[in-house]
Amino acid sequence: MKTCLALLFFLAGTGTLRAGPADAKIKQLAAAPGIRNASWGLSVRDVQTGKAVAERNPSLNLVPASIMKVLVAAAALDKFGPGRTFPTGLYYDGKIDNGFLNGNVYVKGSGDPSLGSQLLKDAAPLYEVFRGWAAALKAAGINVINGAVVGDETAFESVQPGSWAWEDIGNYYAAQPSALTVNDGLYKLFFKPAEQEGGEAAVLRTEPYIDGLKFENGMKTGPAGSGDNGYIFAFPGQYQAVLRGSIPKGPAEFAIKGALPDPALFAAQSFSYYLAKAGINSNKKARKGAMPAGALRLAEAPAVPLKSVVRVTNKRSFNLYAELLLRQLGGGSPSAGAAAVKAFLAGAGVDVSELDVEDACGLSSRDTAKAETFTALLRAVYKKSYFPEFYDSLVFPGDPDATGHVRGLGKGTQLEKNLRLKSGSLNGVRSYTGYLRTKKGRTLAFTSIMNNYSASGSAIDKAHEELLLALYGGY
Template identity: 70%
Template sequence: MKARIIYAAILLVSSNVWGGTFSGKISDIADSPGIRNSSWGLSVKDAATGKVIAERNPRLNLVPASILKVLVTAAALEKLGPEKTFSTRLYYDGEISKGFLNGNVYIKGAGDPSLGSQFIKETAPLEDVYKAWAEAIKAAGINVINGSVVGDDSAFESVQPGSWAWEDIGNYYAARPSALTLGDNLYKLYFKPSGSVGGEAAVLRTEPYVEGLKFENYMKTGAAGSGDNGYIFAFPGQFSAVLRGSIPQGSPEFAIKGALPDPALFAARSFNSYLGKAGIGSNKKPYSGRPAPGAALTLITETASVPLKHIVRVTNKRSFNLYAELLLRLLGGGKPGEGLAYVKAYVAESGGDASELELSDGCGLSTRNKTKAETFTDALRSVYGKDYYADFYNSLVYPGDPDATGHLRHLGKGTALEGKLRLKSGSLSGVRSYTGYLRTKKGATLVFTSIINNYSVPGSSLDKIHEELLLSLYHGN
């Protein structure tokens, strides 16, 4: 009952405060139930002139959640350029004699997020990539590998940040940012819901098959419509996982997504399996590793990624953590710490306040990240004047965007904001954030950032409040 009263009060505020001045509207929101005891930072500026249109605690340090991705993607476009590509290469060592390779085949990753991706429309399916690689191996005169297929991810520090929550590790949105990433470093885990609510949901299979992966299953069945509340608990690099939570009734099977324990090993095993089916045998087990120091390597073939602008588009529209973490490492020469340092320097050069900027990851999943609303506004103002602005702008979500995921796709749909708004949002427990661009009725472009921490209302009500806040900015009242 208490939650319903708070929710009703918020809706009342969001529908009735818009008659006064804009600053009065902000004050009314800030004093509304469930928000008055939260921490809220708001910064709105004219993109062209920098004039402050509205603000509230714009320099308050807050947890930003996933809007952090806009800093990483903008920095990547600045440093690398929208057309930058990344290549995955196949090498062999040893000698070829009469169709036999007396050595290993290495899959050398360089941080391409798009290899075999199911989310980037412009990239080839993994099956097509493997086919091209197998044909190149045959063209090199190799029919049998007297050695192993080796997945090499040594170009990066391929570990998750230590500040990520334990309940996230093992799930696809906390996947390992490996230099050898393929198929988005995820697998789908299928369950058969029980006939009774509360009954065990039986594990059916994974797609793709992940060799050696074992599950300790405590997954329950929820009521129809209860949604995906399932979690996969697993240490990085380990092939045993604990399943907890619930999946809904209502279909013969239901899938959740997990993170591959070792993407480089998966690449070696899955490609080795493909080669066997293509008639190319290997005499030793595939593994993850690197060539011996000083080994002479011969290039077999290479596969280039799609241009960076397509990767940025999916990173922001889908709020895909893995891609943001890979871009961070690409900015830092494979080292996440150096990538974070570059992002901070980029923010400072963009006119943003980086003096108290604390960054622990590139995707916003860590609650140790601390930044100001105005920092985002100033950084996005800088992007507004760059030659890559169109690529960045088009990576943000618009009302009704079919490529978006989560709550933001419906914000502004069916209102005057359609065709005028581009946003990135973020959400963690107790955190909601929004940043982007708004074209007003009078033709001005505004940059908008709002970050709220420690609120106690439904996130959907915050979306509604921000929709009406943006509508008020659009109309200029």
């Protein structure tokens, strides 16, 4: 389960089919090799009337993968509004005496993912944030810190779900959802591939540099063009990582992405290093901890609006952002966030009696949901004031801001200007959910989830493109 992307499908024995123009295509796909023995849930409804246009096992409980993100994104937009921000604050305690701060400086996180982000286009570069904070310290008369720079992530329960797989932990897509997230929770690890296939790939460096991080290197060189098949095994807070898998032969260097071992500590260390270069020294090592009551605020980092976070969450299927949103919904608690998501859905008239929200991003194989759950949610969001922001976060054919195979679905067809969707994938899981404007001008909300298929992922993509084209032309 290298990614949490989610495309759509599940086939299960016989299911209920609504008669209609797409009926023949659904029957054909359900009987296709590689699909016939899978479990498939399909739900398609007219967003205006609620009429079922096409169905197959719409109430079957399935593993949904990354389309879980749309539930959390919609709940966050509904609770906070598209313009809400969650700024990171700079504080200090103690007394200032002749340029000396006899106390600590605190970087207090509130779950903003934009600090040092490379994914959010309107995020300020980290060096600009640090430059502003350094200026704020100097303006307050602080030239020396008789204490430490402290990173505070206590606003959230900053731990990964226990149901995530060991092979995922340590990689960027399973990063720790810290209230003091920085640099998108990740680092790049660069290798020099061997000249021969099967040779050891040499570790070159990390970007950014992470103090104390060591590697037990078992990374091999695979065939040219084989892509990123490397894994980083490391527990949160662990600075000894194990490298396994392969990278492709050919390029002078090749990078994979890992999860920062301790985001809050990294943020504190990075700012402390910057201050030293700016002439403000600390006499204690940077650390993480809780900011005491009564600390005084010096500055805030500019934070991006929620709509920008939701856009990246869905278009890039970025797991970390979804997990941060879940904790925002729960006041820092992921379990309370899951309860908030279910309460939002129930308030929108969605049946949540069997919905299992184990995480926000869909990486957990213990998430279970029905196709009709997502379709009902899409119909409810269609009538909300924040629908334009939600719709904009979904992927369209050829979308330059999206990642993964879903970008190509429908490209060069009549779907190009009429389809918006979120997809997902795990091993044996494909899912899709979104909106389709038909040839006759109707808008359909659709969801397809498939588990335990044996066809290739590209074949499942093609099958869904054909199904969506049938829906487009028939309604």
